[in-house]
Amino acid sequence: MARRRQLYEGKAKVLFEGPEPGTLVQYFKDDATAGNGVKNGIITGKGVLNNRISEYLMLKLHDLNIPTHFIKRLNMREQLIREAEIIPLEVVIRNIAAGSIAKRLGIEEGTRLPRTIIEYYYKNDSLGDPMVSDEHISAFNWATPQELDDMNGMALRINDFLMGVFSSVGITLVDFKLEFGRLWEGDEMRIILADEISPDNCRLWDSKTNEKMDKDRFRRDMGKVEEAYQEVARRLGILTESNNGDHQGPEAVQ
Template identity: 60%
Template structure:
């Protein structure tokens, strides 16, 4: 078997040259950066589950007309994707106050927001992926105003889709992050959803909470064993895979 050329390696994925021009093979590793220390063995199977979950979400978005880089799943850990010029921003959509938003503005965690809020973070691990404004984005030529308008529209469509899917299986989508890329089709450029959609990039709260001794039902909390439980509820659980770590949360 011919050795494939590695294009990029991150915390959770490796990208290899694809079999055809303009394609890549995206390999999902078990590695990542969970918010708490876990034993190395606890990561076993995470990449397999994220591959299946991202396939499920990306395929669904393609079906409803939201363009993504996903072409097809190759095997348990790999999928064929379109090559795209990645915009150096993380686009975060927030439906409920949590994490960094709670810390910055003092809004109690779990508070429903009056509308989905879209934020931008500059992708630079050395700088801690800082929050940036539209003025920064345009001034530094990371994207133009038309790009930003398209990014917001795309992010909100993804939010509608994901929120509905999660709600249908008893999960609240508090917030999530996207990476977007540019592809050229002839003389025209379009934005597409790239990278992945998985528990690594979503904050998910379980709405199926057990009734307490006093008869009250607690507020939604983090989904237990999020990778396995989400795959099970969505019906995409591969056989002989378990996973017990927590997801990487959005700031």
Template identity: 65%
Template sequence: MARRKKIYEGKAKTLYEGPEPGTIVQYFKDDATAFNAEKKDVIEGKGVLNNILSEYFMTGLNNIGVPTHFIKRLNMREQLVRACEIVPLEVIVRNYAAGTMAKRLGMDEGTQLPRPIVEYCLKDDKLGDPLVTEEHIAAFGWASQQDMDDILSLALRVNDFLAGVMYGVGIKLIDFKIEIGRVYDGDFMRLIVADEISPDSCRLWDIETGQKLDKDVFRRDLGSLTDAYTEVAKRLGVLPKGATPMAKPTLIN
């Protein structure tokens, strides 16, 4: 596949024009960032692992009727996805207190919440992705009330799916964030899950040991990020059990 025109480059992915109108090629980079990109590194093989894990989760969601932008994986680092208009919000679903919620509310990390809590942050790196309420979202026109009802429904369905899948392989889904896109079919608009679902965007703890298997390994210097992501991939069966962490993967064009 010949390299196409770059549309956008973010911290973890680069987007290129797709082969057909309405499609985008999403390339997963090895870059790792934390604390609003104050901490940076390049972790060889991270992009490959996130590509295959996001494919696994997005395919599973599509199969149970939760619409996503995912069409197919093209190679080790690239996916073909449907172009969509991204709602400028990060949608965060929390099952246990961790990270910023634990700090904000003075809770011990790992405290189970009475029910899943959905939070929203404005997508703006310069502002540090601030927490916003539905009042802010409505007042500034980032999404309509109907959109918010649909976003909440999508987020909770994704949570049910991910929590069940992870529990089945001995992993506790602490929290995760997703992005939502708008797609248009004539005059009809619908919302779909976009961006990625991977250990970059989830908190995942081993049920028995509490070992972290997500980007907190990088944030908190807890060991090898590639080893953690490889463990998740092995448990889910998307890597052979005898596989070793992938160093210097080959990009197939």
């Protein structure tokens, strides 16, 4: 596919204009950041793996009638997606205490929460993506109460699905982040899942050992980051033997 005009570059992905109106091409980079860009690095082959892992999970969600922006994978690093009006919120779904909630509330990391908790963060890197309430969301018109209900309902359904998928391959879904957008079709609007689902925005632990298999290995300088991403893809059945000689990262199944 010929390279098209770049529209946006984020920390992990680049968006290009799509071949048809209402579409975009999403390119997955190997760049890794932590602390809202304070820490930067490269995870070799991450873009390839995240592209395939996200494709795999988005297609499964489609089978559950959960609307997403995903249309199809174009190649090893690019997806064709629907253009949506992104809602400026990160929706975080927590099953087990880890990361910021453990620090904020003094809960030992690894403690199973009494029930699944949903948190909202305002998408603004310069402010450090502050945590916000539904009152903030309504007052500042980031999303209507109905839109928030739609996002919550979808988030809980996605959580149930992902917990089952990962549990079946020996992985515990600790928490994860979702982003949503408004898809306009004429005068009709619906909320759809956007962004990606991958070890970049999911905390994934080995079910037996609690070994981390996600970007926390990069955040916390634990090493073996590439191997962790590869292991997630391998367990999901979308990774062949790594091709270590070409420095291009692992080879995903076509």
